[in-house]
Amino acid sequence: MIERPKRQESAPSSFSVEEAIKSFKSQDDSPIEYLGTSMSSFQSEPVIYDAAGNPRILSDWDIEVAKSGEKDVPQFSKHAQEYVDRAAEIGNTMYRLSLEFPRLCPTVGEFDEEYMGKYVETLGLIKAHGMEPFVTLQHFTMPAFLLRTGEDGSITEGTWSNPDVAKHFRFYVERVARFLADDDKVRASLAHANLEKDAQEHILDEGLVRYFMSINEPATMLLNGYVTGVFPPHKKMSPKVLGALSNMAEAHHVAYDTLKEELDENTTRVGAGYNWQHYTGPGAPFTRFAEHFATDKFEKGDASDFLGLQYYMRIATPAMPGSGPRDASDHPAMQDIYPKGIKDVLHALTERYPHKEVFVSEFGFSDKTDMRRPYWMLETMRYILDAKRAGVPVKGMLLWTLVNNLEWEQGTSQKFGLFNEEELSEPLVPSTTGIRTWEAWRAAVGALQNPSEAALKELETRYTTAYAQYRANGGVY
Secondary structure (H helix, E strand, O other), X not given: OOOOOOOOOOOHHHOOHHHHHHHHHOOOOOOOOEEEEEOOXXXXXXXXXXXXXXXXXXXXXXXXXXHHOOOOOOOHHHHHHHHHHHHHHOOOOEEEEEOOHHHHOOOOOOOOHHHHHHHHHHHHHHHHOOOEEEEEEEOOOOEHHHEEEOXXXXXXXXXXXXXXXXXXXXXXXXXXXXXXXXXXXXXXXXXXXXXXXXXXXXXXXXXXXOEEEEEEOHHHHXXXXXXXXXOOOOXXXXXOHHHHHHHHHHHHHHHHXXXXXXXXXXXXXXXXXXXXXXXXXXXXXXXXXXXXXXXXXXXXXXXXXXXXXXXXXXXXXXXXXXXXXXXXXXXXXXXXXXXXXXXXXXXXXXXHOOOOEEEEEEXXXXXXXXXXXXXXXXXHHHHHHHXXXXXXXXXXXXXEOOEOOOOHHHXXXXXXXXXXXXXXXXXXXXXXXXXXXXXXXXXXXXHHHOOOHHHHHHHHHXXXXXXXXXXXXXXXX
């Protein structure tokens, strides 16, 4: 449960755009290297079809989407060029996407090289646009062959509690790494993406992918899959949760070792993505203990090159009923948006796991009207920059997400994207009545990449507009 604390109104004068801009001005000597957006390939294309035009059921989440009846879903593969073009157009220098374990390994012992070639085509487009690819190997979805289902087709067992999961994950990661290490296969895919030979050779010389996230938000999968039962395999308070955690940690270590062995050990960087939030209330120490316990399993020994932080909100444990949300987004589980909290979480992460670079690999907000999100985003960026100035080694900052997608059990009702998919083919046209989040993002990225007087002035103007719009639409800070 999420705390719904009492509203604490503060006067508009409590916000100073001059003070906020200082965080962006102070990055000249040690800039954040990567700025971009994150996406999940499944969420951006939750339905794929066979040759007969029927939906393919290859994963636990294919089963979930089929049950939900969702039909109006994004189709990334048809619009990949537009996604990548738009990301570059708004100034991104990094593009995080995922590979689909179930689609690449649809059956035991099978690896779909044709499908892998399509991923490489997209990765090549990203590199050709001057952006750095960041690849997640497992983003929630798991192959159907790891499941058991009941007579009604519902999932009854499996995913990370399957005793053979680490073995199958090793097979998957080995095949991905060997494909990426095969210059001939990569070159053929880049040629199919219509990249010129000079561009192909440049990408091969530099390396197509340097940054890998093994597993996305292991604690989220454990909590939702084995405690609350919201995610597959839909277990509530299951004693199998600890075994599932051990299997996940083993899979992470397998990915780390395999990628280092098969690719360039000196340039390949591997980490995991941890969903740490800002906790308050008398139960906060226990919640943090559970969070640390899960993360420690992954970080035991020298098993990662960087830490991925996915931050979204403040959570009070236990919840305190009877009081209203402080600054709620549209998402029913994200009812206390608190940008300042990311600074404390970054410090806590670095103090517990020192000497490792940090990617803020996700931060974002569901806002159907796009009225409060520009301010939320800029404020979150501000506090990330404050943490970096105070010594947290932030390597990259990635917003969730570029295009509206399927938000798991919430379906397509949530709007985290800077754009709808239909907008990608349209020219960028700034708002005439306020500001959209993509405008704020582009201004912030521009100021960080080139902190000229003009760029900072543009950011100051956008920040001022974003705050006024936020306040006019119910913002409380």
